[in-house]
Amino acid sequence: MINKFLFLTLLFLSNTTFTSNLTENDQFIVSEAQVTLAEEIIQKLESNHLVKKGYENIKGEAFEVFIERLDPNKNIYINQEVESILSDVKKESSLRKDLQTAYYLFNKYVDRYQDRYEIQVEFLNEMSDRDLQSNRKIKRSLSEASRQNSIFGLKSLWKDLSTNDVIQLMLAGNSLEESVDKTIKRMDNQLNYFEQTREEDVFDIFVNSIASIYGPHTSYMSPKSSEDFDINMSLSLEGIGALLSSDGLYTSISSLVPGGPAEKTESLNPEDKIIGVGQDEDGEIVDVIGWRIDDVVDLIRGPKGSKVRLEVIPSTSLSDTETKEIEIIRNVVKLEDQAAEKKILSLTRNNKEYKVGVIQLPAFYFDFDAYQKRDYNYKSSSKDVKRLLKELKNENVDGLVIDLRNNGGGSLYEANALAHLFLGRGTTVQVKSSNGNIQGLGERWGYQFFDRPLVVLVNKFSASASEILAGAIQDYDRGLVVGTSTFGKGTVQKVDLLSSGQIKFTESKFYRVSGSSTQNLGVEPDIALPSLFNTEELGESSLDRALGHDTIPKTSFKNFNRVKTFIGPLREQSLKRIKKSALFSSVETRKKWQEDNEIEFLDLNLETRINQKEKIEGFLLSNENALRESLGLPTYNTYKEFMEREDDPDFLDIDEEILGEAANILLDLIEIKEKPILAFNKKTS
Numbered sequence: 128m129i130n131k132f133l134f135l136t137l138l139f140l141s142n143t144t145f146t147s148n149l150t151e152n153d154q155f156i157v158s159e160a161q162v163t164l165a166e167e168i169i170q171k172l173e174s175n176h177l178v179k180k181g182y183e184n185i186k187g188e189a190f191e192v193f194i195e196r197l198d199p200n201k202n203i204y205i206n207q208e209v210e211s212i213l214s215d216v217k218k219e220s221s222l223r224k225d226l227q228t229a230y231y232l233f234n235k236y237v238d239r240y241q242d243r244y245e246i247q248v249e250f251l252n253e254m255s256d257r258d259l260q261s262n263r264k265i266k267r268s269l270s271e272a273s274r275q276n277s278i279f280g281l282k283s284l285w286k287d288l289s290t291n292d293v294i295q296l297m298l299a300g301n302s303l304e305e306s307v308d309k310t311i312k313r314m315d316n317q318l319n320y321f322e323q324t325r326e327e328d329v330f331d332i333f334v335n336s337i338a339s340i341y342g343p344h345t346s347y348m349s350p351k352s353s354e355d356f357d358i359n360m361s362l363s364l365e366g367i368g369a370l371l372s373s374d375g376l377y378t379s380i381s382s383l384v385p386g387g388p389a390e391k392t393e394s395l396n397p398e399d400k401i402i403g404v405g406q407d408e409d410g411e412i413v414d415v416i417g418w419r420i421d422d423v424v425d426l427i428r429g430p431k432g433s434k435v436r437l438e439v440i441p442s443t444s445l446s447d448t449e450t451k452e453i454e455i456i457r458n459v460v461k462l463e464d465q466a467a468e469k470k471i472l473s474l475t476r477n478n479k480e481y482k483v484g485v486i487q488l489p490a491f492y493f494d495f496d497a498y499q500k501r502d503y504n505y506k507s508s509s510k511d512v513k514r515l516l517k518e519l520k521n522e523n524v525d526g527l528v529i530d531l532r533n534n535g536g537g538s539l540y541e542a543n544a545l546a547h548l549f550l551g552r553g554t555t556v557q558v559k560s561s562n563g564n565i566q567g568l569g570e571r572w573g574y575q576f577f578d579r580p581l582v583v584l585v586n587k588f589s590a591s592a593s594e595i596l597a598g599a600i601q602d603y604d605r606g607l608v609v610g611t612s613t614f615g616k617g618t619v620q621k622v623d624l625l626s627s628g629q630i631k632f633t634e635s636k637f638y639r640v641s642g643s644s645t646q647n648l649g650v651e652p653d654i655a656l657p658s659l660f661n662t663e664e665l666g667e668s669s670l671d672r673a674l675g676h677d678t679i680p681k682t683s684f685k686n687f688n689r690v691k692t693f694i695g696p697l698r699e700q701s702l703k704r705i706k707k708s709a710l711f712s713s714v715e716t717r718k719k720w721q722e723d724n725e726i727e728f729l730d731l732n733l734e735t736r737i738n739q740k741e742k743i744e745g746f747l748l749s750n751e752n753a754l755r756e757s758l759g760l761p762t763y764n765t766y767k768e769f770m771e772r773e774d775d776p777d778f779l780d781i782d783e784e785i786l787g788e789a790a791n792i793l794l795d796l797i798e799i800k801e802k803p804i805l806a807f808n809k810k811t812s
Contacts, residue, residue, distance in 0.1 A: 155233060155326045157226040164627055165222055168334050168347055171623060176341050177561045177633045178674065185340045186225060187217040192671075193229060193336040199374055200269035202284050203239045206276050229333040239281075244318055246282055247289045251307050258290055259303070259733040265291060267729050270374070290731045297733060298448040298740050309414070317417040342633050343670035344620050349628045366428040367435065367455045369395065373420040377402070377440075382535050382588065385489030386464025390533075394453045396442050397533075397588055398660070401427075402450065403438030412438050412452075429457045443659055445721050445743045465490045467508055469515040471524060472790050476798065483790040484524035486515055491537025491545070491592040508537065509544035516548065516577045526580035526793045530786065532610065536591030539619070543568055546599045549606065551575035554682050555599045557638040558619070565638075567682050580689075580797050581606030584789045585650065587662045590614035597650045598639040605687045607697070607796060609654045609789050615667035617646030618674060633674070642681035646674055653690065654698050654792055656785050657711045661718065693799050700795050701788065710784045713754040720746055754779075 169182045190213060198204050216228055265287045266272035275281045289310060296306035331349055338345045368387015371378050377400040383390040403412040404426045415423050427435055437453045444450075472483040488508060497505035512529075519527065539556075546555040547570050554569035583597045583606055594613045600606045621634040638644050647668045667673045690697075705711050724743075730736055744766040751769055752762040758778075763769040777783060 155230045155329055157223060157230055158326070160627075161326075161330050162223050162226060164625065165226060165330075165334055165337075167625055168630055169222070169337065171625070171630050172338065172341055172345070172632060175561060175621075175623070175632060175634065176345065177618070177636060178341055180341060182222075182337070183219070185337070187213060188340050189337040190216045190225075190229075192339050193333055194232065195270075196332050196336060197233065197236050200376060201272055201274045202243070202269065202281065202288065203236055204274065205278065205281060206274045208235070209274060226330075226333065230329060233329045233332075240321065243281075243285050244314060247285050247314060248311060250286045251289050251293070251311055254290075254293065254303070254307055256303065259294060259297075259731075261290065261731040263287060263290075263731045264728040265731065267726055287731055291729055294731065294733055294736050295448060298736060299450070313414045313416060316414065320419055320422055323419075338630075338632075340672060342618070342672055342674050343667075344616075344618060345630075345632045347625075347628060347630055348622075366424075366457055367437075368458075369427075371401070371420055371424060373423075376417055378415060378418065378420055378423045380439075383533070385492075385534070386466070388455050388458045390489075392453060392455055394451075395437070395439070395455075398442030398665070400440040400442075401437055402440060405436035405438070407434050410436070412436065431458055433457050443717075445724075445747065446740060448740060449743075465492045465508075466506075467511045467515060469519060471519070471522060472787070474790060474794060476794055481794055481797070482522065482524045483793055484519035484522075484527045485530060485786065485790070486512060486519075486527065487530040488512065488545075489534055491534070491539075491541040493538040493541050507544075508541045509548070512545055513548055513576060520577070520579075524579065526582070526797055527577065528582045528584055528786070528789045528793055530584045530789075531589045531593040531597060532584055532586040532782070532785075533588045534590070534593040535588060535614075536593060536616070539568070539592060539595070542592035542595040543570075546596050547573050548576040549581060549600060550603055550685070553603070553684050554640050556595045557640065557642075557679065557682060558635050559638060559679060560635045565679060567640075580793055580800075582789050582793045582796070583608045584786065585610040585613050585652065586658065587611050587614060587660060587665045589650075590616045590667075594645040594650050595637060595639075598641075598643075598645055601650060601653065602639050602641045603684055603687055604689050604691050607653045607690050607694075607792060608650060609701075609792055610652050610656050610785070611658045611662045612651050612666070613645075613649035614665075615645065615647045615649035615673075615676075617644045617649075617667075617676075636674070638679050640682050640684040642678045644676050644678065647676040653694050654701050656701075656788055657705065657714055657781075659714060659718075659781060661722075690796060693796060696799060697792060697795050701792050704788060704791060708784065708788075709754055709757040710779065710781060713750060714781060716750055717747075720750070 173179070173181060194204065194209055194212070212228065212232060216225060265284070275284060292310045292313070293303070293306040296309055297303065301309065327349060331347065334347045338347055367389040368384035369389045370381040370384070372381045373379070379401070380389075380395055380397050380399045382397055383395060389395045401423065402416050403414050404423065405412040406429070413426065415426065427437070429435060433456070435455050435457060437455065438450055439453060440447055440450050467486055467488045469484060469486050472485060474481045474483060490508070492506065492508050494502075494506040498507075516527075543555045547553075552570050552573040554567040556569075557565055557567050559565045581600065583600050585593065585597050585608060589597065589610075590613065594615075594617065597608050597613065601608045617637040618633045619635045619637070620631050622629050622631045636644060636646060647666075649666060724746075726739070730739070748763060748766045748769055755762050760776075763772070
């Protein structure tokens with residue numbers, strides 16, 4: 128029977144900040160049940176995790192994480208307090224004492240939070256235009272700032288933060304009075320959620336701080352979190368179909384469930400920040416900055432067919448004032464919504480018509496329940512792709528692009544079955560377990576169902592099972608991998624029951640047939656294509672304490688000798704087209720401008736910020752107009768006109784441009800193999 132938990136999915140830990148407004152009489156204390164449960168969790172991790180670590184050796188680091196999660200923006204604790212606590216916890220002590228220290232830290236957090244709230248409200252109520260003419264600055268990313276050395280420094284920072292909040296709202300078109308009122312209302316909402324903290328919330332933060340030292344995909348799930356996890360795994364959630372994470376201030380999109388309502392809007396992307404949530408057509412947009420992630424999730428969820436509106440800061444925004452509102456109709460995410468789809472692209476080369484088949488595969492899906500019930504018609508990605516390949520062969524396509532962009536994973540067995548459609552027999556992946564055993568997965572017998580030229584298109588959000596398929600195609604030299612480097616998630620997680628809740632931990636690691644792990648490095652493309660994102664800031668390697676890349680001995684595998692010989696000239700030909708593409712040039716210009724004009728510090732001066740905003744808007748408008756002019760499209764007179772434009776033509780879709788380039792690379796491969804000497808002396812379209 129297939130193990131349900133050997134299911135690769137791109138899930139992220141949520142670095143959630145929990146807070147509460149409690150009186151001294153309500154201060155949290157450690158219970159005997161919590162000590163027992165913490166011991167059970169630690170024992171499970173020490174015994175079963177792929178990485179062997181003892182609690183006594185990691186508890187100092189775990190407390191550092193605990194403090195980071197409580198105070199990610201470094202505006203609650205001062206240096207001396209943190210150093211003193213970290214010095215004490217590194218001394219030998221019992222787990223009970225460590226839990227008591229964690230609760231002491233949280234109770235101090237509660238008192239400090241109340242002080243911050245009162246000082247900020249008083250400051251805001253007395254704010255005038257003069258407060259917006261300061262020459263002070265604050266770090267744009269407070270998590271990268273240094274902690275304050277005194278309470279006086281903290282109080283000054285609190286006022287600076289309130290000033291920045293007001294300026295941000297004024298830049299969005301609010302008056303000073305409206306901005307102050309909205310900022311205080313936001314703080315009141317946060318205080319309201321602050322007051323709902325329970326002892327189990329603090330316990331969750333502490334034990335997950337311990338779990339995080341083992342890696343970013345290891346976590347304790349309370350009974351409530353376990354229920355949410357099971358809903359996500361079954362894909363029966365009535366909502367928008369998105370996985371969320373939090374940095375303590377913003378709730379962000381981690382990944383979109385393939386085929387879900389959010390993905391179908393084509394308006395939400397990973398790394399987008401959700402700053403407001405509204406219900407139905409005209410419900411008030413509720414500001415959710417600083418909210419607990421589970422409360423944001425509850426606000427977004429709702430019955431099938433109802434509408435939710437999200438106000439987001441797009442991941443590609445050059446400024447936090449650049450927001451957009453997205454309407455989504457809630458629905459149940461079903462396996463059929465994830466189904467692989469095909470289409471045919473018609474391209475002309477040197478007066479010859481070519482047909483390029485494209486299969487878009489959003490996930491490696493598998494209907495476990497139907498399979499276990501011996502239902503012959505069970506749904507699976509490999510069955511669907513095989514059917515589509517048969518149809519494409521009947522339509523006599525010249526080659527295939529299999530599109531794995533944004534495919535965050537799925538069933539390992541499906542990845543293996545899919546690979547064999549293109550490879551025939553052989554090992555597709557090696558798996559190293561926590562006891563050191565290495566097992567190769569694949570088929571001893573089989574035939575190659577599809578033998579025509581092949582390109583695998585990937586991006587930074589192609590993960591886990593996607594990397595297994597792409598890596599096998601590349602190692603066997605069966606086809607080209609094009610796009611960007613992939614996510615780099617090369618580990619398998621298992622979920623075990625506890626006396627209360629569940630523990631998710633890493634039990635094994637993937638290795639390609641070449642012996643190289645997909646962990647951290649992912650799969651490097653044979654031919655790189657442009658990306659909207661700075662891929663160096665994304666992926667497994669960007670996650671805290673991600674397991675490292677390593678190698679094991681390679682296993683035997685067939686060399687198809689299909690593409691490696693031609694990669695050099697294929698790259699050159701692709702690069703020529705990319706340089707000629709107006710859309711690719713526009714994207715690269717935007718990324719370069721953002722890199723050269725990155726803002727490290729935020730001025731607390733309204734006039735300076737207005738000038739910065741106008742500079743950003745001026746660049747975005749001129750860059751867009753330059754693109755449109757080169758394509759013979761009408762330009763915009765103002766930034767407002769640009770932002771309120773109707774839907775752009777399809778040929779301005781960067782995703783379609785990338786797919787088109789992948790198809791052209793496939794034709795390059797076909798031509799160079801047909802006429803290896805003459806092919807690259809001809810013009811291509």
